[in-house]
Amino acid sequence: MYDVLVIGGGNAALCAALSARERGASVLLLESSPREWRGGNSQHTRNLRCMHDAPQEVLVDAYPEDEYWRDLLGVTGGLTDEALARLVIRSTASCRDWMRRHGVHFQPSLSGALHTARTNAFFMGGGKALVNAYCRSAARLGVEIRYDAPVDALELCDGDFVAARIGDERVAARSCVVAAGGFESNREWLRDAWGQNEQGEWPADNFLIRGTRFNRGVLLKHLIDSGADAIGDPSQSHCVAIDARAPLYDGGICTRVDCVSLGIMLNRNAERFYDEGEDFWPKRYAIWGRLVAKQPGQIGYAIIDAKAIGRFMPPVFPGIRANTLNDLARELGLDAARFMRTVNDYNAACRVGRFDHTVLDDCHTEGLSPAKTHWALPLDTPPFYGYALRPGITFTYLGLKVNGHAAVHFGGRPSRNLFVAGEMMAGNVLGKGYLAGIGMSIGTTFGRIAGTQAAQAARTGNAGNRYADE
Ligand SMILES: Cc1cc2nc3c(=O)[nH]c(=O)nc-3n(C[C@H](O)[C@H](O)[C@H](O)COP(=O)(O)OP(=O)(O)OC[C@H]3O[C@@H](n4cnc5c(N)ncnc54)[C@H](O)[C@@H]3O)c2cc1C
Numbered sequence: 001m002y003d004v005l006v007i008g009g010g011n012a013a014l015c016a017a018l019s020a021r022e023r024g025a026s027v028l029l030l031e032s033s034p035r036e037w038r039g040g041n042s043q044h045t046r047n048l049r050c051m052h053d054a055p056q057e058v059l060v061d062a063y064p065e066d067e068y069w070r071d072l073l074g075v076t077g078g079l080t081d082e083a084l085a086r087l088v089i090r091s092t093a094s095c096r097d098w099m100r101r102h103g104v105h106f107q108p109s110l111s112g113a114l115h116t117a118r119t120n121a122f123f124m125g126g127g128k129a130l131v132n133a134y135c136r137s138a139a140r141l142g143v144e145i146r147y148d149a150p151v152d153a154l155e156l157c158d159g160d161f162v163a164a165r166i167g168d169e170r171v172a173a174r175s176c177v178v179a180a181g182g183f184e185s186n187r188e189w190l191r192d193a194w195g196q197n198e199q200g201e202w203p204a205d206n207f208l209i210r211g212t213r214f215n216r217g218v219l220l221k222h223l224i225d226s227g228a229d230a231i232g233d234p235s236q237s238h239c240v241a242i243d244a245r246a247p248l249y250d251g252g253i254c255t256r257v258d259c260v261s262l263g264i265m266l267n268r269n270a271e272r273f274y275d276e277g278e279d280f281w282p283k284r285y286a287i288w289g290r291l292v293a294k295q296p297g298q299i300g301y302a303i304i305d306a307k308a309i310g311r312f313m314p315p316v317f318p319g320i321r322a323n324t325l326n327d328l329a330r331e332l333g334l335d336a337a338r339f340m341r342t343v344n345d346y347n348a349a350c351r352v353g354r355f356d357h358t359v360l361d362d363c364h365t366e367g368l369s370p371a372k373t374h375w376a377l378p379l380d381t382p383p384f385y386g387y388a389l390r391p392g393i394t395f396t397y398l399g400l401k402v403n404g405h406a407a408v409h410f411g412g413r414p415s416r417n418l419f420v421a422g423e424m425m426a427g428n429v430l431g432k433g434y435l436a437g438i439g440m441s442i443g444t445t446f447g448r449i450a451g452t453q454a455a456q457a458a459r460t461g462n463a464g465n466r467y468a469d470e
Pocket of ligand 1: 031180181253
């Protein structure tokens, strides 16, 4: 029998497996995907958010604990557990040494990735290289990995883990870490969570999934149905407006279109619906998926003119291009008369001061609803470009409730030997909203805690926390 069974094969699972093995446990990791698709959403990542009190190799200046915490409080509107959030924040001060020991390399922030040089450490080679490094390290240390191994149920006894089931096969272990992602790839569940809107549409039918197709939430649902305590709202997620031509799964970061704050965004009726210049793009990109999801047909159109070119990361798919605004409307399939009215109203409302995309500048609209509060320049310089955008789900926030030991709870009582990490519990820290790079901070912190606790539970029969924090 293995000491520790880890279910999942992304960042959180690999951190758990490595940590358990470092403490002497025998470890088996079960990943539902084939080897060539391993690494879940983690293979698409680029960086993690780190606190630091002074410049640290790839990170400039300082990003102290309290600033990190205030940023998180701001985006979540208070829907976060302060003790768990601070645990994550503090651990990011030192986790990179451990990551490096397992083969992860870092590089400075990319140009064009606005405002992240201070806060986010980028993985050399991206998340794919990180996953490959962890898998190599796991193999070297003797962690066993099985691919094509989707676990569909757990055998539990009074909240304790007994065995996992893959079809008819039973895999027993002394303790277990579940790190099998959210339910973002389960389109039926998304449909249920979002329901039907006033127009009778099912918004989730028009969502695209930015990452893996394997995060179907099978174990999340199974555990909640088995009495595990849940946290979070199933309709809350990280959701970005992405190119409508993106594939249904695994489009990754190259399907993002980052020009919204440089122009205007229209819905299917050629009407604006939100302030495109509300705040810096890294603080706002993750709200536009949800905003587009609330529009008719769940589609939006980002419109820019030639002045915006060179001011944002060029998207992989070229935009629709036209020499007149009328032609652009026609090419995009929008009502040309309404489109022209919206653009003309916007152009007339622009009060242009000193345009500067690196600060919250004074270019704004007057007498327009909704206002554009920064970077408002008239759309008057051909050629004009338009991008059709759809909601792109990154990951869902419904998860399992944990304590600081990453123990799964049943009726308020922590399990003795079942632990959880990553997206499956991120909702404890992220009730809504998002801070770029915190997904990997949560997964790395709780993956390492869960692996350590699982190794201890396997050795002593008790993780030492059963009654500690009830
Ligand atoms: C395009 C994109 C870019 C992103 N960029 C960043 C970034 O730069 N920084 C950041 O912090 N976050 C980023 N994120 C979010 C980040 O990917 C997640 O927060 C993080 O990877 C979650 O790690 P995880 O291990 O919990 O999940 P995953 O990495 O998704 O791993 C879950 C694994 O579980 C497996 N699995 C699922 N069900 C089962 C089952 N029943 N049995 C066995 N295995 C199962 C899946 O195959 C998968 O490998 C990004 C996400 C996407 C989609």
